[in-house]
Amino acid sequence: MPEIVELPDRPYVGVRGAITMNTIPVVADRIGEIAGWLLGRGAAIAGAPxxxxxxxxxxxxxxxxxxGVPVAGPVEVEGDYFAAVLPAGRYATLTHRGHFDGLVEATRVLLAWGEEQGLKWDMTEGDGAEHWGCRLEVYNTDPRVENDPANFLTDLRFRLS
Incomplete structure (x- = not known):
């Protein structure tokens, strides 16, 4: 069941890419690389990627x-890594249990619920695109520890305006 939560600012280190739905792994598959890079520099990871x-x-x-990977404090970055902050605010959230291919339906459910509740997303339209202030998929399950996709837990967190 979706709910609304208040979240604080959260610093992170990330990478960015302009991709298509078919090339999401070009960016997504770098999560492990970022985490390894942070750990190799002694940076404290402060949450799920x-x-x-x-x-x-x-x-x-x-x-x-x-x-992105949340961090406990400032990190000096290099290459195509950047340091930023997930903005504080009210977020509509929904936890999906199962394989990642179920996230499309979970997203549809969260967006429909938001519409039913009369919520306004932190999103603008312009230049032929929807621009989101903060729309997240948070991966709470480490597939190296839990290898059954039926048990993966992913939080959808969409910031409200």
Whole structure:
């Protein structure tokens, strides 16, 4: 069941890419790389990794997406890594249990619930795209520990305006 939660600012280190729905792994598969890089520098990881959807083309399947890992404090970055902050605020959330291919339906459920509740998303439309202030998939299950996709837990967190 969806709910609304209040979340604080959360610093993270991430990478960004302009991709299509078919090339999501180009960005998503870098989560492990980012976590390893952080641990190799002694940075404290402060939560589950995530994908952050910045924008979706309204006429096609292009999108801009980030892969990120929360950190406990400032981290000096290099290369194509960047440091940023997930913004504080009210978020509509829904936890999905199961394989990642069920996230499309879980997203549909959360968006429909938000519409039924009269919620306004932190999203604007322009330049042929939806631009989201903070739309997250948070991966709570480490597939190296739990290898049964039926047991994966993923939180959808969409910021409200």
């Amino acid at each position: 995530f994908l952050r959807y910045e924008s979706f083309d309204t006429e096609g399947d292009g999108l801009v997406m980030q892969a």
